[in-house]
Amino acid sequence: MSSHQDVVCTFCGCLCDDLEVEVADNQITKVKRACTIGRNKLMHAQSDLASVRINGQAATLEEALNEAAGILGKAKAPLVYGLCSTTTEAQREAVALTELIGGIVDNPSSY
């Protein structure tokens, strides 16, 4: 079991960074000091995971990446949207991708 100190909660814009999280066998087993929502988010982070799919059918990651590239490369007016619960490292790439495909990029602060 390992215990992580001063963990940053990524749920809301408060980013409380004093959480303590215990992990055993790669499973989060205990979350201390978080609020109810933050704790639930972390405790359930590893369940109900999505699977790779193309049009509802199971696919490999490689197939999905090619399909995604095909769709976005062909689109005339693609939208890149969201970005609000991911890292700035990913956001920076997302803007680069939008520029490459000549799209529009937006996040939930526009409405």
Next chain:
Amino acid sequence: MRHLSRYSALAKGLFVAEGRKGRKVVVIDVRPTATSKQADEFLEITPGQDFEIATVLRAIIKGLPLPELPEDSTVGGVPLSKWRELVSLMKACHYGVVMFGIGVTESRGKDLNLEQIIKLVGEMNEFTRFYAIPMRGHGNVNGSNQVLTWQTGYPFAVNLSRGYPRYNPGEFSVMDLLIRREVDAALIIATDPGAHLPKVAVEHLKNIPTIVLEPHENLTTSWANVVIPVAPAGVGVSGTFYRMDNVALQVKKLADFPFPSDLEVVKSIKERIADVKDYQRASL
């Protein structure tokens, strides 16, 4: 949820060592909330009057006459005298902060309400130190504003179709684009429009090829054309998040996930397209 205890009302600071006792908390809202129960004063207002209230507050702060408003009248459902008391309280404090939420921008007046609040806070600095902090919902929505701004000059609603950034909220913002059916494909990253956007906007997303990068099954993954699971930030991957007051923190990786990160997926898609378009990879 820990805003009051960790950062605002209850926090013990260098100059407010007594915490909650050393502070005055006034809540303005259209209905009682968990926060209003903890306030020294709760001003329950009628919905849709934010602009009027902020304008009258500005006039009182500046000491302007209000000839149209008799002293016994109400503004936003609250007696004028209460608003005068609030201004006296604000002017008497050493250091005040207005924390405003999304409700202000979603009621009638929208961004104009915000403009009034920002001006009000600026003008309060003639008397004492005053600040405004927007309450941000999603963990790194501020980060996305920051990144878009440093890369393109604009915080959201950026159109890159001409090869340079153009900014026009109301035209290039997600809701307008979807309702007017102006986009023909979508890449959704780390949000759940199926749950958050109005039905008419979601309908258009369902009609166009939509790709979703998301750790968990949600309302959008159920119908999206391409679902690519990713490791959640701050659990399965580390990276940078921006707090609502612009402090950037590195979030940690706590556990292994069988998925790549958003970053890796977006980069991989980008390089697949770039190779076709023959760009110098290093320049992207």
Next chain:
Amino acid sequence: MLKIINGQVYDPANGVSGELKDVYIEDGKIIAEPGFPQNNAVPDLIDAAGCVVMPGGVEIHSHLAGPKVNTARMMCPEDHYDHFHTKTSVSRSGTGLTIPSTFLTGQLYSRLGYTTVFEAAVPALLARHVHEELQDTPLLDAGFYTLMGNNYMMMKVLGEPDSKKRKERLRDLVAWLLRSSKGYAVKVVNPGGVESWKWSQGSVNLDTPVPPFGVTPRRMLLELVDVVEELHLPHSLHLHSNHLGEAGNVQTTLETMRTLEGHRLHLTHMQFHSYGATKSGGISSEAPRIAEYLNQHPEFTCDAGQIVFGPVTTMTADSPMQFHLHQLTGNKWANADVEMETGAGIVPLIYRPSNLVNAIQWSIGLELLLLVKNPWQIFLTTDHPNAGPFTAYPQIIRLLMDADYRRARLAELNPKAVRYTCLAELDREYTLDEIAIITRAGPAKALRLSNKGHLGVGADADVAIYPLQQDKEAMFSRPAYVLKDGQVIVRDGQVIKNVMGRTLFVQPEGAQKLPPDLADDFARFYSIALSNFAVQEEYVERQEVIPCI
């Protein structure tokens, strides 16, 4: 190997002044002329006939990345709408006239022949943001200065009565703040004045005790210059003095310099600190007094902070100054307090030649540049984007090199300006040698960047090649070639290759941790955990640690 031939080389750090000389480059470095016989490899050639060859430009003071710059970008979309740059196959798009987006900032600097830049003011708490933006600022090596002049822990340590203990604690704290933020130098902005304003108190003089610990700016400066020397930091203390922009502030500026005589010190944007006061409360030029003082004191360096007419976006950690400017102009204003460390304010502004104050300010900057005799003591800056955008450097170079042009511009100013200035009497014209000093060799020396600002053996192969022209503005606006680490990144003023530069920072010796009492204060008063404070290695992927020796 790459060989630059037929160029007139200006390399003042090595005493080379316009000689026809070949420059040899290999593996990103300047190398000696290879002996004969050479191996079979035929070197790539750049024919610099009719051109001057200089080291890449070194920017010593600019606000180009980080929280205040980004807040300014956000609050001023009007700065961007008409100023956009389309993506190319090698570079990203961008917008902005006075506050360009990150990719554009890198491109615009390199298109002027600059290859190294320093962001001038960064709160340690927000350093991570600056490093992120620098990762998106291509074509340049870059670093920043860490703000300390209104830092709570700093003031607490300075309040320590035992002088020996105080010195030790201060040295450890400065080293820790620099290491934590991955900064390059110690920056002090309006020492004590920002904290005083947070308390709604007035501006401070050198001997004003500043709440909460009663430390005076004089003590702070005296102790900090010592510590900077003791830590062997490559750059001196980088100081934005008290009373920026105020009529009569020459007294404070001179007093500050007298206090620190004998120490290495860099005074930034000197133009804003060289004002006399007229009877009606306006400003007049005291540039001659400041220059005379600097001419006697080679230990000091400064940069100009030259005004450029047109729109600017003022931004500084000097938040009380910015509030004053907002009240004065009625222009929009943003302000931020950075909890335990500092503050910042932003106000967009337009400088006009018809405005008397602006005309005097413009003259003062040029007077300083012309009256300070030793070009190794004064460097070209516009305090970007406060006094003007850095893209105006070629215009300022022409003003310095061409006295007729300067007089013609002076004649267009508010006619009253000549009453309060002496610019009309100055005939000096800068030489290309002197331009090379104030734009690259001098700043590199003041920053003690031994691989920058010169073309001697072992230097980084950052090179700018300008076609010789009568119109020096045109000449310096459009280099024929710019090389970064030996690679051609700009050809005829256009970016042709994208490369990423390195982050430059220092790792001075000193305690690796805060002492228990400060760690306790941190835990109680900072809004983040101490363990989340220091900037992690991931933020400086391409790095160069400059030694403290």
